[in-house]
Amino acid sequence: MKLLRFALGALGWLALAALWFWAWHLKDPHLRFMRAWELPMLLGALCVSAATAWRCGRRALRPVSLGVVFAALLTALGNEAASVRHRADVAASSGRVAQTLGAHFMVGYDDAKDLHELARKGLIGGVFITGRNVKGRTAADLRREIDDLQALRREAGLPALIVATDQEGGAVSRLSPLIERQPGLSTLLDADVPEAELTRRAHAYGAQQGRSLDALGITLNFSPVVDLRTGRAPGKWDFHTRIDERAISADPALTAQVALAYEQGLESAGVRGTLKHFPGLGGVTEDTHHFAATLRTPVAQLATHDWKPFQDVSKNSGAAIMLGHVVVPELDADYPASFSRKIVHQLIRGEWGFQGLLVTDDLTMGAAYNRGLCNATIRALDAGVDLLLIAFDHDKYFDAMHCAQQAAQRGVLDLPMLERSGARRLQPLR
Structure with missing residues (x-):
């Protein structure tokens, strides 16, 4: 009986600890x-x-257990109150600073009507369209939804929203079946064809996809994947990334050739592509949707191998680059590429001279969010990133935007630098 009481007591304390942990992570x-x-x-x-x-x-333990319950209650209510306050403060904001900051955010949504006021006031710079936005709907429905948002921008005298999606082909085809699900780009290599024919096919693939995206009002596609294949099976905890199933090739030159032709095909239809996921996910085993990831490959090897497709394609096209939540300890042991000033400002903008669009991977992914959304937001803006993606849990936009506004008020952010970023977001395709 004593053992049973002890076990029940232990379970009770574990339950209290779990509830406090839940309260602390409310709205995760x-x-x-x-x-x-x-x-x-x-x-x-x-x-x-x-x-x-x-x-x-x-x-004797009643006061302690009740104290834990009360602390968890206060924590939960405090987190809820902060969330409500952030939403209200952001929704009420206006003016040049709010628009300068808001232009850096690309958000997902469930109901487009929730974005109308944010779009009209210039508090967002882009929207992300994914599977939940097309389920059970027609192409005409989606196009009308996007057109309504763009009309609000025109009426307010603001630049058009950047409208993005994830249509890689193969497994990651967020807008299918509204548009045809094409096989992955890697399937172009299945046929043993001359180099010129491979380039032609990749261009045609991109042009076909681009026309379909343009017809819906999409202006930015998060594709192609230029991470390199490793031949390694997905790790035990790799639930979503699975790069070898999405990458084009293990050969950087071949990857660059196919990706460039594909990108030029997209651009011929008026859609910009995105090279992802810098600094490369092929060399990591962790799934950044959930876990922190570190790329331990020497930078000298990355520069001549993994990063060649990013450099070669970006130099010859208008492609954007997506920054993954991966730490490269040789360059910055403290922060992942997505909000590392050393990597963004010194390497990509500095050494590479890249002046195109830089967009983070979703900041509500575990590898970024678990480091603190506010911290990630401020550091990404300070590093010179043009678009901060908050798509999966779009409610977190209000927390991130609130953090950015508070940082601007404290003088932490370089507002003139952020305003210059606007020119990159408005860059026409080549």
């Missing part, structure tokens, strides 16, 4: 699926825990 992106009822469920669980602790707990 991983819990987005339960966002609508997360707070009521947590409050209910805390009430049950409080009642159980009072009735079943040892008299």
Whole structure:
């Protein structure tokens, strides 16, 4: 009996610890699926825990257990209040500084009407279209939705929104079946054809995809994947990245050839592509959707191998570059590429001379979010990144934008530099 009571007591304390942890991480992106009822469920669980602790707990420990419950309750309500306040503050903001900051954010959405006021006031610079936005809808529905947002921008005298999606072909084809699901770019290598014919086919692939995207109002496609294949099976905890299934080739020259022709095909239809995911996900085993990742390959090898497709294609096209949440310790041991000033400002902008669009991978992915969304936001802006993607858990835009506004008020951000970034976002295709 004593052992049973001890076990039940231990489970009770573990439950209290879990509830406090949940309260601390209220509205975490991983819990987005339960966002609508997360707070009521947590409050209910805390009430049950409080009642159980009072009735079943040892008299001497009742104050402690109730204290833990009360602390978790205050934490949850505090997080909820902060979220509500951030949303209200951002929604009420206006003016040049708010627009300068807002232009750097690309957001996902469930209902486009929720973006109307943000678009009209210039508090966002782009929108991301994914599978949840096309499910059960027609191409005409989506085009009308995008046109409505762009009309609001024109009426307000603001630049058009950048409208992005993830249409790589193959497994990552977010807009299919609204547009034809093409096989992955790597399948172009299955046929043993001369180099010129391979280039022609890749260009035709990109042009076909570009025309379909342009018809919907898409202006930026997060493709091609120029991470290099490794021949290694996905890691045990690689649930979503699975780069070898999406990459073009293990050969940097061949990858660059296909990617450049594809990009030029996209551009012929008026759509810009995006080279991803710098500094390369082929050399990491962690899934950055959930876990921190480190690329330990020597920089000298990366520069002559993994980074060649990024450099070769960007020099000969108008492609953007997506920054992954990967740490390159030889360059910056503290921060991932997506918000590392050493990598963005010194390497990509400085040594490479790249003056095109830089966009982060989704900042609500674990490898970035777990380092602190506010920290990631401010550092990415300070590094010179043009677009901060907040797509999966788009509610986090309000927290990120609030952080950016607070940083601007404190004089932490270089506003003239951020304004110059606007010229890159408005760059026409070559």
